[in-house]
Amino acid sequence: AQSVTQLGSHVSVSEGALVLLRCNYSSSVPPYLFWYVQYPNQGLQLLLKYTSAATLVKGINGFEAEFKKSETSFHLTKPSAHMSDAAEYFCAVINDEAGTALIFGKGTTLSVSS
Amino acid sequence: GAVVSQHPSRVICKSGTSVKIECRSLDFQATTMFWYRQFPKKSLMLMATSNEGSKATYEQGVEKDKFLINHASLTLSTLTVTSAHPEDSSFYICSAPRQQGVTDTQYFGPGTRLTVL
Numbered sequence A: 001a002q003s004v005t006q007l008g009s010h011v012s013v014s015e016g017a018l019v020l021l022r023c024n025y026s027s028s029v030p031p032y033l034f035w036y037v038q039y040p041n042q043g044l045q046l047l048l049k050y051t052s053a054a055t056l057v058k059g060i061n062g063f064e065a066e067f068k069k070s071e072t073s074f075h076l077t078k079p080s081a082h083m084s085d086a087a088e089y090f091c092a093v094i095n096d097e098a099g100t101a102l103i104f105g106k107g108t109t110l111s112v113s114s
Numbered sequence B: 001g002a003v004v005s006q007h008p009s010r011v012i013c014k015s016g017t018s019v020k021i022e023c024r025s026l027d028f029q030a031t032t033m034f035w036y037r038q039f040p041k042k043s044l045m046l047m048a049t050s051n052e053g054s055k056a057t058y059e060q061g062v063e064k065d066k067f068l069i070n071h072a073s074l075t076l077s078t079l080t081v082t083s084a085h086p087e088d089s090s091f092y093i094c095s096a097p098r099q100q101g102v103t104d105t106q107y108f109g110p111g112t113r114l115t116v117l
Helices: none
Strands: A003-007 A010-014 A019-026 A033-038 A044-050 A056-058 A064-068 A073-078 A087-094 A102-104 A108-113 B004-007 B010-013 B019-025 B032-038 B044-051 B067-073 B076-081 B090-097 B106-108 B112-116
Touching (some): A003 A087, A003 A102, A010 A019, A019 A087, A019 A108, A033 A064, A033 A073, A044 A056, A044 A064, A073 A087, A102 B044, B004 B090, B010 B019, B019 B032, B019 B090, B019 B112, B032 B067, B044 B067, B044 B090, B076 B090
Parallel strands (some): B010 B112
Antiparallel strands (some): A003 A019, A019 A073, A033 A044, A033 A087, A056 A064, A064 A073, A087 A102, A087 A108, B019 B076, B032 B044, B032 B090, B067 B076, B090 B106, B090 B112
């Protein structure tokens, strides 16, 4: 069975600083991994996804993530944080026992201060 | 981009009553939709897979008689919480993949906040 673990339920950065949100996965098969963002009172929005092509995946809003099999990690980064990046971020993996449903991590709240 | 809507966005009901939540794919057809439940400060947990034209598939521990799912058309799935109790209060979110490939993007509805008094 697949699972994802997000380290750190809350991350705080200053505007302009590097954003690093950590995600480790567990999977017995090659995983398909996703990062979603949830803004207050809005639905989840896909930031990026890894589908076994390039290990460095670029997403929207300047975010990117690198798939590292040796570390079973898929950390999300952004070189320079904006105030508008403050939101809840979820790492997810395809649940191959339930079609294309997703298994989510517990989420990381990103706060950005000026 | 693809849009998935949910209605209502927020509902308050009395204990013992039933509540229906609708999930619609607005610009694509979805033979499969998923229903998740999100507790405060917690992750989304898959409740069930809604299949158009057939019975829903429920995850372990989810009461199928309590959470009735109907996938009436290729653009509509409904979740009915029957005989709701305060412990059913939660944030319910649906999603739908535009296509059926395992890596295709899933589009999420904005969620429905259910409060049972």
